[in-house]
Amino acid sequence: MAFSQAKGIIEIQNNSDLERKEAVVAIKWETILSHYSQIDTANFVVINTTTKKQIPYQLEHKGLPGIQNLLVQVNVKAKATVRLSIQKGKPNPIEVKTYARFVPERKDDFAWENDKIAFRTYGKAIENTNEDAYGFDVWVKRTNKMVVNERYKLGNYHKDNGNGMDYYHVGHTLGAGNMAPYIKDTIRYSANYHQWKVLDNGPLRTTFQLGYDEWNAGGVKVKAVKTISLDAGSQLNRVENVYTFEDNKPMPVVVGIIKRPEQGVVSLNEQNGILGYWEPTFKEDGTTGVGAILTTPVKNMLVNKEQLLAVIEVKNNEAIVYYTGASWDKAGKITNSGQWFEYLDRFSQELKNPMLVNVK
Template sequence: MKRLSLFAISSLLCFNSYAQTISIKNKSALKREGELVRIDWNELLKRNPKIDTSNLQVVNQATFAQVPFQLEKVGSNEVKFLLLQVSVQPKSTLKVILQDEKSTPLNAKTYGRYVPERKDDFAWENDKIAFRMYGKALEGSNENAYGIDVWVKRTSELVINKRYKVDNYHKDHGDGLDYYSVGQTLGAGDMAPYLADSVWYLGNYKSYKILDNGPLRTTFQLNYDEASANNQRIEVQKLVSIDAGSQMNRIENSYKFKEAGLLPVAVGLATRNEKDKQILQDDKGVIGYWEPVHGEDGITGVGAVLISPIKVVKKHNQLLAVTEVKANEPVVYYNGAAWNKAGEITDSQQWFDYLKNFKQKLQQPLVVKVN
């Protein structure tokens, strides 16, 4: 990694054509490790109109090391946000400097794509974990499943393209596998209407749009046909983001329906008919499941974090977090998974602590100030 001398930093601040500092404050008692922060690009341009996206470098003011960044476009042709991947100690502030220097190329840590060769799957991943959702080509077949699938991995490398090329990705070839069973459930944290004490599945996605594809954040949109749920016509659009270094996705769902009032919805975790269930349920917005060991395949933990209070329901071999949404008003929540054989989160306590700490971080976000 390229480093700058103290003299070079001093010279930079004095003579660089658009050098400026950004302060990132951690008010929480938790260490924020490899977390992404987002800065409005127009705010940066207002202060420094000469910023050149082809000649941009971000460095840590204290260590002079380069800070990984991404120019986020959110489906546009123009840059909308600057994403920085930072680590900030508890109760402390990190300062970074923007400068007109070439940055070291960054290897992609997130990725997603449509998979027409596997019946319209949409698969996505980061350097920790991978997921997929099912498309229309699978709907109605005996292979069909409803919710979010997990592909466990024990490598920081991106594996989706590689796995779709092997004969059997249900076997661990050294970097993980797909052994998680979704079936007729919400799987690893999908959301669906919850009416008359039942989950109403709205079918598989019909179309997609990729808004950003790495290196630090991948964001895509899934669109669904209007479907019937307890005699209501409901349509949903799902916006999914995954960040480098995180076990979690951010999911933003928008529901369209004509009935007055609020629509009950549930985020679900498949518990199947398994014994020795280890469950986390917090009515303030956190649910988690640490499954029993699946032989040589190991153990997968799944979980979800919601912003609003929830009602927890155990039904149809699922752990459900029930809340309510308004028509055409996005609801945001987070879902994710971890695999014990990846060697980072190896038991239920560590996984449940991760989920609770994730909730705390949402409540105490890093504070960014452009100086």
């Protein structure tokens, strides 16, 4: 018997034709409590009822005192259902697969990673120096272990010490999928983030918030808060941006990916909102794939001298969500442009066909 009251079976149903591997699924905590009112948050396990094995989980808070969701990581075949139950017991140690932190020792960087890829963005201390950059940076990796702390400690992360490196160049662009206002056909970059807050920090999902002080975006005064989540097993971040500005009418913004001078492979899928880029190979360092998926209608996609851009509109003080991220051929999973664009297309299809959760 799981607890003193009737058991609840958690059903995770995949109605799509896509097999879901390593998917992180959120189950509302209030739903869990309605079936397991006596649950001891420090002493329970989640069991796959078929295999009888423990499933890794995380209690998600979203920066709030109370638990908001139970996150589980599951594999669900196409057109199939996985059933889980909750029982008293000591959970197996759960491998840390996501992590983020503020890095004051490196000019206020903010860095984050999962078991596939790593990223960073730039803070206040680096502003007005020749190292400053506006966009998201990619740190490629070929290990499922966390590398951010080790790389900062070593200091020479531009060299591959066996698990990957930072050879991505951002400069004065949006880098790997950052967003900025696009007023009068010009990108209006903010300063770097000046506030940060970690809302959840693994082991299956890491979420943090970055705050941007008001800036003049081509005559429009704008503030921004960006909430970024990275799940275990995913090449892409979920980015939720809230722009605050005085206008009642929507404001155009762009999501951008830096383009290299050498020949790469570009994929612009305006209809499905997918921006894909397979970079030119960078000598012995390998090849990076970068991509973004928009969840709101795209007005236009274009390629200029410096960047691939997707133009969309945001409303004042309303959240807009998109996904952006990267892959590396030397990690051995996605090794050419076809596989990368297929990954982005599949990810887009998964967003449109979320798995259904039911607790009985």
